[in-house]
Structures are given as C-alpha cells and as structure tokens.
Amino acid sequence: MNALFKLTEPTGRNDTLAFEDAVRMRRSFRGFLDTPVPDDVLREVLHDAQCAPSNCNTQPWDVHIVSGAKLTGLSERIHAENEAGEFTPDFTFEMADFHGVYGERKDAQGKAYYEAMNVMRADKEGRARAAALNYSFFGAPHVALLFMPSFGDNVRTAGDLGMYGQTFLLSLAARSLGGIPQTALGFFAGTIREYLGIPDEMKMLFGISFGYPDEVAPGNRMRMDRAPLSESVSFHR
Numbered sequence: 001m002n003a004l005f006k007l008t009e010p011t012g013r014n015d016t017l018a019f020e021d022a023v024r025m026r027r028s029f030r031g032f033l034d035t036p037v038p039d040d041v042l043r044e045v046l047h048d049a050q051c052a053p054s055n056c057n058t059q060p061w062d063v064h065i066v067s068g069a070k071l072t073g074l075s076e077r078i079h080a081e082n083e084a085g086e087f088t089p090d091f092t093f094e095m096a097d098f099h100g101v102y103g104e105r106k107d108a109q110g111k112a113y114y115e116a117m118n119v120m121r122a123d124k125e126g127r128a129r130a131a132a133l134n135y136s137f138f139g140a141p142h143v144a145l146l147f148m149p150s151f152g153d154n155v156r157t158a159g160d161l162g163m164y165g166q167t168f169l170l171s172l173a174a175r176s177l178g179g180i181p182q183t184a185l186g187f188f189a190g191t192i193r194e195y196l197g198i199p200d201e202m203k204m205l206f207g208i209s210f211g212y213p214d215e216v217a218p219g220n221r222m223r224m225d226r227a228p229l230s231e232s233v234s235f236h237r
C-alpha cells in the first residue's frame with residue numbers, strides 16, 4: 001500500500017465521480033428521499049472527511065451522526081424549542097451583520113429559497129414554516145452534527161470544521177448523495193447536546209443533513225450562482 005493511503009482506512013473509490021464533476025455537481029439539497037445511506041458508503045464518506053486538513057493537524061472535529069428513531073426524536077425536540085423561541089446557540093449569527101454585497105447575496109439566497117417553496121414575501125407564517133424545514137432535516141434520513149472544542153476566539157477551529165464539512169459534502173457528491181450544511185441547527189446547540197449526552201465543553205458549529213436527494217422536491221428547484229472571479233480574487237505579480 002502506498003504510504004499516502006495509510007492516512008485513511010479503506011477507500012471505496014469505485015464509482016466515485018471525478019473531482020471536477022463532484023465539485024460542480026455539489027449543491028445544497030433541501031429535500032431527500034427517506035432511503036438510508038448504506039453503512040459501508042457512510043463509512044467511506046467519513047474516511048474521506050477525515051482526510052481534511054486542520055491547523056497543526058489538531059483535527060478538532062467531533063462528529064455525531066444521528067439517524068432513525070433518534071433523529072425523529074431530535075427533530076421533535078428542536079421543533080418544540082423553535083416554536084417556544086428557546087434558542088441555545090454556542091456561536092452568534094446575526095443576519096443584520098452581513099453588510100454591502102454580502103447582505104445582497106444573503107437576500108438573494110433567501111429570495112431564491114422562498115420562491116422555490118412558493119412562499120410570498122409578505123407571508124410571514126409561510127416563511128417561518130419553510131425555514132422550520134431545517135428542523136425536519138429537510139426529510140434527510142441522517143444528520144452529521146459538527147462539534148468542536150473551544151480554543152481562544154475559535155476562529156481557527158471553526159475554519160478547520162469548514163474544511164471537514166466541505167470534504168464531507170464533496171465525498172457525498174462524488175457518490176451521487178447530497179447534503180446541506182445547516183447553521184440553523186446550531187441555534188439549538190444546547191438542546192442537541194443534552195439530547196445526545198454530549199459534554200458541555202464541545203461546541204456545535206453546524207450540522208449537515210444528508211442522504212439521497214429528492215430531485216423533484218420544491219426545495220431543490222433553486223440553483224445559486226457565484227460572483228465572477230474578478231470580485232473574489234486579486235492577482236499580485
């Protein structure tokens with residue numbers, strides 16, 4: 001075995017998409033079939049994600065995969081807390097903080113979602129119902145909840161979890177699976193910690209609901225575009 005592969009255990013590389021295809025095929029899915037992901041496929045995804053880089057190789061991700069009855073129970077708990085307005089986030093998230101072009105992109109994303117869901121802008125209740133689909137994991141049979149230890153201002157560690165999350169998502173895409181990263185789940189970090197018996201020291205950044213995408217689900221009608229390179233990249237020579 002090549003020394004490189006000692007980093008990760010078995011790799012089921014059969015049937016995975018080429019890199020370019022996986023990167024371009026990945027998108028956020030907001031509607032899934034209830035078919036579970038076979039354990040061997042899930043393990044390959046987890047082995048792939050484990051290859052993610054991290055600051056000083058600290059590998060600060062503490063990942064909890066929730067499925068089946070445990071997932072149904074968690075969904076019920078979070079919906080109840082959401083309706084009661086009982087939020088227990090570990091990290092702040094303030095929509096109003098996104099200024100300028102970032103605010104415009106955020107608004108465009110929200111508009112695309114509510115249009116896909118056929119909810120009018122003025123329909124506050126309809127919007128709340130559509131947003132609450134986050135707490136049904138958009139019908140996915142599994143969620144990966146990404147926890148981390150707390151160090152300093154947590155920025156480096158959060159970056160590492162982002163690396164992990166994207167590797168996880170690309171591995172799903174390469175296997176024709178889909179996922180959706182969800183900060184919304186982090187609004188209930190305390191509830192989730194209690195429900196799963198996770199120590200208080202572990203802080204939750206976001207979750208990824210995943211499974212086989214339901215291609216015809218309303219939430220999957222949208223496609224988000226990207227700014228041209230010239231808006232994101234500067235070349236210095």
Ligand SMILES: Cc1cc2nc3c(=O)[nH]c(=O)nc-3n(C[C@H](O)[C@H](O)[C@H](O)COP(=O)(O)O)c2cc1C
Nearest residue numbers: 026027028029109134180181182183184185206224
């Ligand atoms: C860390 C992170 C958290 C996100 N949280 C949510 C969320 O809570 N709910 C949601 O519907 N989408 C969420 N998204 C998905 C973004 O809206 C999506 O990635 C973006 O609009 C680009 O679309 P695409 O992923 O389809 O390319 C999140 C994405 C990231 C990276």
